[in-house]
Amino acid sequence: MKVIVVGGVAAGTKAAAKLKREDRNADIRILTKGKDISYAGCGLPYYVSGVIREKKDLLVHTPESYEKVTGVSVKIRTEVTKVDRKGKTVEAVNLDTGAVETYAYDKLVIATGARPFEPDCPGTQLKNxxxxxxxxxxxxxxxxxxxxxxxxxxxxxxxxxxxxxxxxxxxxxxxxxxxxxxxxxxxxxxxxxxxxxxxxxxxxxxxxxxxxxxxxxxxxxxxxxxxxxxxxxxxxxxxxxxxGIRPNTEFLQDAGLEMFKGALLTNQALQTNDPDIYAVGDCAMVTNRITGKPQWSPMGSTANIAGRAAAMHLAGKKISYPGVLGTGVAKLAGIQIGRTGLTEQAAKDAGYPVESVICVVDDKAHYYPGADLFVIKLVADRESHRLLGMQTAGKGAVDKLADIAVTAISMKATLEDLQYMDFAYAPPFSTAIHPLQHAVNILLNKLNGELDSMTAAEYAEEGENYRIVDAGITPSLHGYPYVDLNSLDGPADGLGRNEKLLLVCSKGKRAYLVQNRLKAYGYTDTKVLEGGMTFHTELTEEE
CATH class of the missing domain: 3.50.50.60 (FAD/NAD(P)-binding domain)
Structure with a gap:
C-alpha cells in the first residue's frame, strides 16, 4: 500500500508513524511545506517567556530523526498544489528548486493544518x-x-x-x-x-x-x-x-472534496467523501460526541487522536472515532480555566431542556496551605439529568475537573451516577466531597426543588425585583438587611413571608442554609444568588 501524507507537525506525523507500526510493509511518504517535521505548537507561548528555555525543546523530531525512529520517508520544503483523485496522484512544488513533482498514492492523508488569520488592515508589515x-x-x-x-x-x-x-x-x-x-x-x-x-x-x-x-x-x-x-x-x-486560524485547504478547491468553511468534512473513520482520502488535524472537521454534528476542533489533542484513529482504519482495523466534546484547559494570568461538553447556549441550540448552576466550592481542604476555590458551572438535561457540560475557573487543578466531566459525559452519565462516586481524597488534593461532586449535589438540589436559586443571567434581568438580604457569616453588604443563620430560630425580623427575597453570601452555601430554614418558617419566595459575592463582585464594589 502506497500512502502519501500531506503535512506534518501533529496529525500527519502521528498518522504516518502509527500506520508504519501497524503495517511495516506500507510505503509511506510525508510531503510537508515547512522545514520542521514535528514541533510542539502548544508550547510556543511558554517559550516566549522562557518557561521553556531552549528552542530545540520545542522540536519533537528533525526529519532525519523521525525517519530513523519510524521508517517513514519525509520530504520537507515540498508544497502539494493539486490532487488528482481520478489518477490518484498529487502534484507538488519543490520549494528549493521550483521543480514540479508528481507522487502516486493508493491512500492519501491530508494533514495540512491551518495558518493564522491575517487581517486586511494597514500596518501589518511594520516591525514588531x-x-x-x-x-x-x-x-x-x-x-x-x-x-x-x-x-x-x-x-x-x-x-x-x-x-x-x-x-x-x-x-x-x-x-x-x-x-x-x-x-x-x-x-x-x-x-x-x-x-x-x-x-x-x-x-x-x-x-x-x-x-x-x-x-x-x-x-x-x-x-x-x-x-x-x-x-x-x-x-x-x-x-x-x-x-484565529484558517484551514490550509485552498489547494483542494477543485478536488471535489466536501468542506465546511474551508475544513474538510470527515466520517467516523476520518475519511472524506472520497474513501481513499483521509483528513486529520486542523484542516478537518470531526464529530461532536454529544450532538453527532460536524465540529471543528483545532487542538493538538484532537490532531493526535484523530491521526492515530485514521492510521488504524487505514491498516484495516474496524474503528469508529466518536469525536470531541470541545474540551480545553488553559493557564492564564492569575487563573486557570477548563471546559468540556456543551455550553448552556450550545445545549439549548441543540434542543436540550437545559438546567444549569454556578457554584463556588473549595479546591482542597480549606485548612490546607494554598487552598483556594473553583467556580464551576454545570449544564444538564433537566428531564434525564444527563450531564451535558462543565466549565470551571480557579487556581487549582482545573484539568482534573475537566477530565472527570469528560469521562462522565462520554459515558452518558447522569448527575445521580456521579453523586456517590468514590473520588480520591486527601487534604492536599481535594475536599472530602470532591469539588465536582459538590457541584453535582448543588445542581441536584436545584433540580429537585430543594434549592431555589437565581442565575447570573436571571439576576441581570430580574434581580431588581427582589430585596437583597445579606446571609453571610458576618454583615458584608451595606444598606441591606442581615440574617444570621446561627440565631435564625423563627421568622426573621423585618422580612415578609411572601416578600421576594434574594439571599446573598460569600459563595452561596450559607445563603442556601438560610433559605432552607426560612422555608421551614413559611417564607414562600426566596432565591439564592448563585456564586454569591465571590462571583458577583459588583455587589461589594458598589458599597
Whole structure:
C-alpha cells in the first residue's frame, strides 16, 4: 500500500508513524511545506517567556530523526498544489528548486493544518508585528522582548493563543492589553458570565481585556507605535495578531472534496467523501460526541487522536472515532480555566431542556496551605439529568475537573451516577466531597426543588425585583438587611413571608442554609444568588 501524507507537525506525523507500526510493509511518504517535521505548537507561548528555555525543546523530531525512529520517508520544503483523485496522484512544488513533482498514492492523508488569520488592515508589515504559529514566530517575539524593545503590547484576539501569550508577556513585565471584537474573551468556549468572571481575574493580574473592540490599523513609521481600535488608539511597542486560524485547504478547491468553511468534512473513520482520502488535524472537521454534528476542533489533542484513529482504519482495523466534546484547559494570568461538553447556549441550540448552576466550592481542604476555590458551572438535561457540560475557573487543578466531566459525559452519565462516586481524597488534593461532586449535589438540589436559586443571567434581568438580604457569616453588604443563620430560630425580623427575597453570601452555601430554614418558617419566595459575592463582585464594589 502506497500512502502519501500531506503535512506534518501533529496529525500527519502521528498518522504516518502509527500506520508504519501497524503495517511495516506500507510505503509511506510525508510531503510537508515547512522545514520542521514535528514541533510542539502548544508550547510556543511558554517559550516566549522562557518557561521553556531552549528552542530545540520545542522540536519533537528533525526529519532525519523521525525517519530513523519510524521508517517513514519525509520530504520537507515540498508544497502539494493539486490532487488528482481520478489518477490518484498529487502534484507538488519543490520549494528549493521550483521543480514540479508528481507522487502516486493508493491512500492519501491530508494533514495540512491551518495558518493564522491575517487581517486586511494597514500596518501589518511594520516591525514588531507578530503571529504565533511556528517556533520561528515565538523565537522572534522572545528575542525582541529580551532585547528590551517591548514595554507595552497589544494582543489582537482573546482566544487561547492570545491569552496564553498575554500571560507569558506579563510574566516578563510587559504591560499587556487584549482586544477582541466578540462580546467576551474565549467566544463560544465559555458562557458569557464565566467569561466575564475570567476577564475580571485577568484584569486583577494586570492583563486588560477590551471586548467588543475591533482592530482598525497598526500605526508607526517603521515599527509599531500605536494600535488603532474601534474604541481608541492604544500605545504599543508590539502587536501580536492572534485572531484565529484558517484551514490550509485552498489547494483542494477543485478536488471535489466536501468542506465546511474551508475544513474538510470527515466520517467516523476520518475519511472524506472520497474513501481513499483521509483528513486529520486542523484542516478537518470531526464529530461532536454529544450532538453527532460536524465540529471543528483545532487542538493538538484532537490532531493526535484523530491521526492515530485514521492510521488504524487505514491498516484495516474496524474503528469508529466518536469525536470531541470541545474540551480545553488553559493557564492564564492569575487563573486557570477548563471546559468540556456543551455550553448552556450550545445545549439549548441543540434542543436540550437545559438546567444549569454556578457554584463556588473549595479546591482542597480549606485548612490546607494554598487552598483556594473553583467556580464551576454545570449544564444538564433537566428531564434525564444527563450531564451535558462543565466549565470551571480557579487556581487549582482545573484539568482534573475537566477530565472527570469528560469521562462522565462520554459515558452518558447522569448527575445521580456521579453523586456517590468514590473520588480520591486527601487534604492536599481535594475536599472530602470532591469539588465536582459538590457541584453535582448543588445542581441536584436545584433540580429537585430543594434549592431555589437565581442565575447570573436571571439576576441581570430580574434581580431588581427582589430585596437583597445579606446571609453571610458576618454583615458584608451595606444598606441591606442581615440574617444570621446561627440565631435564625423563627421568622426573621423585618422580612415578609411572601416578600421576594434574594439571599446573598460569600459563595452561596450559607445563603442556601438560610433559605432552607426560612422555608421551614413559611417564607414562600426566596432565591439564592448563585456564586454569591465571590462571583458577583459588583455587589461589594458598589458599597
Amino acid at each position: 508585528v507578530f503571529y504565533m504559529r511556528t517556533p520561528e514566530d515565538a523565537d522572534m517575539l522572545r528575542q525582541t522582548v529580551e532585547a528590551g524593545e517591548i514595554r507595552r503590547a497589544v494582543i489582537v484576539g482573546g482566544g487561547f493563543i492570545g491569552l496564553e501569550i498575554a500571560e507569558n508577556l506579563a510574566a516578563k513585565d510587559v504591560k499587556v492589553s487584549v482586544i477582541d471584537f466578540a462580546p467576551h474573551i474565549l467566544p463560544g468556549f465559555l458562557d458569557p458570565e464565566i467569561a466575564d468572571y475570567v476577564e475580571n481575574k485577568l484584569a486583577d493580574a494586570g492583563v486588560m481585556c477590551f471586548t467588543g473592540t475591533g482592530l482598525e490599523e497598526i500605526l508607526g513609521e517603521e515599527k509599531v507605535e500605536k494600535v488603532k481600535t474601534s474604541r481608541r488608539a492604544m500605545k504599543a511597542d508590539a502587536c501580536i495578531l492572534a485572531m
